[in-house]
Amino acid sequence: MLEALTDPVLLQAAEGLSDEAAENIADIEGQHMANAAAAIAVGLAAIAAGVAEKGIGAAAVGAMAEDPDMFGRGLLMTVIPETLVIFAIVVIFLV
């Protein structure tokens, strides 16, 4: 199915379109696919960051309960995995 949408030859065969029309549709569909891929990449990265922060955050709250001065360091450790999402955002600009 994916292949049929992005490959001009298959698309042409399936729909009986002219050469140019098939190329155009394939281009547009290809861009959409890339956009969708980028969106999935960002979403997965966000989930990964969330999973990573879950454990750190819980530990940080525990440390803070013992010693409120740990707030700064706790916050610092908790947000470290967020960079994962930021890197994924780069993908948006490269597709």
Add this chain to the structure above:
Amino acid sequence: MLRPDRMSKVSVAGAKPYLKEVVEELHDLNLVHVSDYDGRWEGFDNGTPMEGGEEVSERLVQVRAIESKLDLEPGEFPELSNERYSFTGDRTEELERLEEVRSDVNDLDDQRVELKDRMRELRERQRTLEPFVELDIELDLLRGYESVELRVGTTGDREGVLEALEEASSIQEHDVIGDEVVAVVARTSDGGLGDALAGVDFTELEVPDEKGHPGDLHQELEHEIQDVEDDLDSVEDDLEDIKQRHGAFLLALEEELSIEAQKSEIPLQFATTENSFYAEGWIPTEEVQDLNGALGRAVGDHVEVQELEVAEYDEHGHAVEHGDEEDDEDHEDFEDPPVKQDNPEVAQPFELLVNTVNRPKYTELDPTFVVFLTFPFAFGFMIGDMGYGVLYMLMGAAIYRFVDSDAMKALGVIAIWAGIFTLLFGYLYDDIFGIHLADVGIHLPLAGSFSKGIQAADVAQTWLVASVLFGILHLNTAYVFGIVNHVRHSVKHAVLEYASWMLAINGFFIWVFSRHVAEPKPDFIMGETSVLYENSMFALGFPGFSPEVGVAGLVVAALGAAMVVAGEGIVGALELPANAFGHVLSYLRIMAVLLAKGGMAFVVNLLVFGAYEDNGYIQFGLHESPAATVAAGGADSVAFGGIVWMGVEAGGALLAVAAVAAVLVFVLGHILVLLLGITAAGIQMVRLEYVEFFGKFYEGGGRPFQPFGRQREYTEDGN
């Protein structure tokens, strides 16, 4: 500015008879951070508290106990700062007043404790009665049977209970009264009712040892509770009355007594012999003359003040070169000077952000000023909206005005700064609550020179590049700080562990922004398609560095990387991709938050006003409905009708509904964006400061400068 105040270690030595006067004078000066004497000299012992100290401490405990019973916090009754108490003479009057307050408060507090106990007991009784109220059978009738067994309990499955009773062979006759609270009566051959009920959903309740109808009893208890509550209220009122009448006096007395206790205990930190005393402490170098002068005036030649040393800023206050390892044995006697941060007044609130991680050491640079320069700037850039800016400023001002805590006040000032920059950037983006002022016909000079790039890819790409450049600048600052912190201690260390990283990062990114190996690089970072060459906001005409410069950049980067490996070994090699590349890209969060917050505000306005699409650009329907614009040929298509215009079109009652919905969506939507802005822009920028910036050079761990003395708030010096 970037260094804490320079500190001097001073000693004060004198004859015992003058100890009291010296202590008084030192306390009034509030300048010397007294060091603890550790008993290292033979013949010198730690001093003993001054006469009367014990009595003062005892009384202080009394006063604090009363304050805690009255729930009286320091900082209350601030109006008193104009008319201060002065405790002079033998204080008979004050002590009598204290005694009176104390006995009143203790009596009332005893009553309060008693009433609360009584209340707890009554509530407990009431709670046990509740199920029986539901059962509605007199309590006397629920006990004392000989021929039948009776049990009361709660169940969620009355049928199940009945079934179990039917099946039990030992039960000859039975009855179940009630619904969820049930009384089970049975005639059994061998007392087997408990066994029969064991397997079903039945929780037995004990029948309270009281007489009468449970409903009436419950009612009675309710009255009693009401009475106790009234009594409790009246006791609380009496206590509040005492607090109002004597609160200021108590706080003033506490302050006076704390000061006396502080003074009487300070000799514990001194070295003393039978006839003399010797004290050491830290004082800002520029105040040494004041200390000399003040003590000279107070006791003349009877004490000797000496400036023992002026602490240097290099490692441990001495220039030591022992390779990488610090030789601790040499510094056994050395005490790190306390840190008194020295920032301009505008930057001082930002010490809060730095000290949350750790207080700077005496020997390292204090990054507060850089945080002051970067934090509000980046925050404002990310949120960039005049409406939000004003609201952040108001929120900050409210915190500053109404919250009585130094840390919160500092936070308030930080919020005001963030608001100012949000307003400034909002002006440049020409955004107020996500709407361009130009779109409603207000054209201000320079407004709209920037755009957020929600709709224009090249603008977003420009901010991407700008974020990276900001990151490179920020990281370079970090490494410069690292070099300065270590260069006096060890030049080799500074070059291999800090300068090397600067070479690696800058060299690599010079190559990235060069035309060398152009093919795989994205169009927007080099050549004439580069956003630095031209974008829809401004044209810098920079097509990227030439390929030769790019190659030179790579060489520099390789040199830097080699130095990193030489300095930090295999760990350095592993860190190279993260620090030199990853940490720079981490600054892309600035652009990401800008787009995300802009996009959220955009959606709120889209829902309320609707929008039409023209040539790929989406415009809000601010003057007429998007459908009307399209019908008149002013736009290609309608993106969204907009709650407002849908209401206008429907007319009548629906218009009113739409108006309410539009206001709700607009207000709640923008409040949401405003609050998420704090967590997004605020936390993300704090993270950049903490992880990317501080992580490169900052150690922290300084002791706060706590001079012997106290700022009087409620009292004036009576002696």
